[in-house]
Structures are given as C-alpha cells and as structure tokens.
Amino acid sequence: MSQWIYIGLFFIVGLIIPVGAITVAWILGPKKPNPIKKTTYECGIETVGDSWVQFKAQYYIFALVFLVFDVETVFLFPWAVKLGQLGLFAVVEGIIFILILIAGLVYTWRKGMLEWA
C-alpha cells in the first residue's frame, strides 16, 4: 500500500472525528436563536462600526519576511539530508546561502521594518 494512501486515510478519519462530534452536538443541543443571542459579543455593549477592522501593515511586513525564509528552508532541507556525504565544500556553499538570506534580514532590520511603529 502506498504511503500516501495511508496519509489520505489519516486526513479522512481526522476529519470524520470532529465532524461527527459536532454533528452529534448539533442533533442533541437545543436550537432557540433570537436576535439578541445572535448579536456580536463585545463586552456587553453594542458593536460600534464594522467588525472587519483594518489590520496593521506591520503584519504584512512580517508575513513577507516569513515567506522568504519559509521558501528558503525548502532548499535547505535537501542540503541538510545530503550534508554528510557532500563534505566541506557543500557546507561552505550552504553557509554562503544562509548568509545571503541573513543579509536580507539585516536589510529589513536596518530599514526599520521590524520596529512596531
């Protein structure tokens, strides 16, 4: 049996369990909605303005920096697996690769993008 069939089975069973639990709760629980109960919770007062607030641009910057590093680690994993066989040359090459990435982080840092302004 292929390994990925097994992973697929895990996904299916992993979804069935919570779906089943929530469905049972939905069948057993009372359903008496009213307008007051359906209002958005906000410490007992009525919601002011739109609930979908604007988000801070800072989160966007962090997401961008994350994306760069996340993609790069995909390249680093194969490097790490074969490191024992490739010897010192591959180690130096990997270090140069990581240093280029850290230069990107330092650039972001010097630009003041990591400050929570």
Add this chain to the structure above:
Amino acid sequence: MSFWIDPLKVAADWLLGIFTGWGLPEVAAQILIGFLGVLLLISVLMLLDIFLVWVERKVVSRFQDRIGPNRVGPFGLIQPFADIIKLLIKEDTTPGGADKVVYNIAPMLSMMSVLILWAVVPLAPRILGVDLNVGALYIIAAGAIGTLSIIMAGWSSNNKFALIGAFRQVAVMVSFEIPMLATLLIPTIFAGSMGLSAITQDQNIWYVFLAPLGALIFLIAAIAELGRAPFDMGEAESELVSGYNIEYSGMKFGMFYAGELLHAFTFGGFWAIMFFGGYRFLGLEQVSAFLAVAVIVFKAFVGYWIIMWVKYTLMRIRIDHMLAFNWKFLTPLAFTLLMVVALMNALLAGTPTWFYVSGMFLSNIVVAWISIEIARSYSRREREKVEGSTRVVEAHH
C-alpha cells in the same frame, strides 16, 4: 515474529487472513486494515485527549495552590466525561453576520491539523503510521493547517476581538516557524534523513547532547507555535477576552480546546523524538513494542509537563517585544547555530565519538554564551540611554 515484538504485524496478518477469507481482493483488504489502524490510533488519541483535560486542570490547580477537580469520581477523573456531556447538549450559537461555511469548517480543521500529525510519529520500531522520508517537512505542512484554521475562525466570527486575536496569533505562529524550521534542520543534518523513524534510530547518543541550544530553541519556538503562555497573544484573556475562538460555543469550542491540548502533547512528543531519542531508552525498545510505546508516551508527557510549567510560571509578553525577540534574536541565533553545527559536523567527521560529542556540545555552549553576551551588552546600552536621560531630568529639578 512474536506478538510482543511486533503486535501490529501479527494483528494485520490475522485480519488479512479473515478479510481475504470473506472474498475481498487483497488491495481492498490492505486498505481496510489501514483504515482500521488509523481509526484505532485516532480513537486512542481522542481518549488521551480527554485524559489530558483532566491532567491540565489538575496541574494548573497545583501551580495555583488549589486542589482542582476532585468531586466527580476518584480524584475527579470522571470530570472530563461530565464536561463532554455538557458540551454535547449545549446550544450552539452562530453570531449574525458570520461567514457560516468558514465559521463551521474552522474548528474541524483545528482538530484535524493535530490528528494528522500522528501519521508520521514512530511509536515503536515497527509501530508507526507511515515512515515518510519527508517527515520533518510533513510536520511543518500539517502545522500550517492549524494556522489556517485560526485565521478562518477569527475572520469568519464577525467580531473585532476574534479578528485582532487571529491576526496576532498568526503573526506569532508564522514568525516562530522560522527558528523552528532552522532547529529541525539540525537533527536532519545529524541523521542524514528527514524521516522521524531514521532520526530516532540514529540517536545512539541523544541529540540534546550534540545540540543543547538547538533543543532549547525548538522548545521556545514550539511553545509559540502552540500559542501558549508566555506567547498566548491570540487569546490574551485580559485584552481580547478569548481571542479567535470568542464566538464559538458548545462542541465547536470544545474542538479548539481539545485540539490545543493535544497539540501541546504532540509537540512534547516531537521534542522527545528530535532531541531525546524518541522511543529508545536503554534498549527497552528491543524487548517489547509495548515498552517502546510506554517510553515515548512518558517522554512526551515530560515534554508536555515542561510546556505546562512554562505556561503557568511566566506572564504574557507584549506582541512587539515577542516579534522583536523572534526576528532580532531567535532567528539570527537559530541560523548561526545551524551554520556552526554544519561546519563542526564536517570538521569533526571521522573523529572518535567522545571527541565529536564534546566538540559539538562545546560549540553549542560557545554560541549560546556569545549570543547572551551580545544581548546583555545591547540591553545595558539601552538601559544607560534611558537612565542617563532620567538623571538629566532630575538635575533640572
């Protein structure tokens, strides 16, 4: 092949005989057996999860000088089952204006993202779901579904607290994923494989002795990944009431809660697999598969206990401090450590084991010491800047 060494194989062979006896084709019988195995593992996990609720409540009460649940059953052991009945018969409210589809999918994904992690966990030499050769990457990918469920829950609830909590939580989770990835590369370098089974098999010497700093960074990043105190930005009770899961009630909230506890336990298990030898302990794993499972469950509980200890001891850190700590300290430190480990691994290759281990250990200590010195001198400069200016103000008075 005896039952004590490899119970899974014995059971699978027995079931295969029965199913093919019924006239099923062999492929269908294999898939059915796989399905039953997955169902068994996930059922045990859900049972464990119920038990974890009790453990968590008992431990937190001890930390806070209370007794905790002690009325329902001996030592309050039946309490979680009473909680489940309560969750099942509670009304499930949906706020008006919520995005219903996304709102309902989020708790299911939250639970699923934790359960599917166990597909690659090696419980004993021959008891494991699948021995994926990209196990470490699979963990990260499955964890990303958890991040997705949080932003889905926060966005769809039509609530400001939920949305702000989800933004913060996701920012923290994606940020701390970087040092976690960097420290996952260290066991990969040592074992020459991303498979968790190969990493466990390779640990004749626990990797924590080769890379103690790596183990520490992994633990810190894991706590942030879990969204637990001191990094519980997404929930922040005193600011956001409950954060991303504020509008959820009944079983849907239960899924978030149970998923969080099982996630913490799972990361205790990953910490044990990556740095503490997984199911290996003094050759016990060769005696019986059941002993191996007992060893890894014990190690996972120790990891889980340390995560709880940190949670109930430290207070919450402000979001800007937390992200600055990650991007300005932990990420550069993790990558420096990765480079040092890769270099030392190549330089020390072929040396005797005691020399290799002590060289690795000392290089870790040196990296930790230098980074602490840099952080200390930086904070001293910052403090002098602040204190110097206050002294000037006092002189004016």
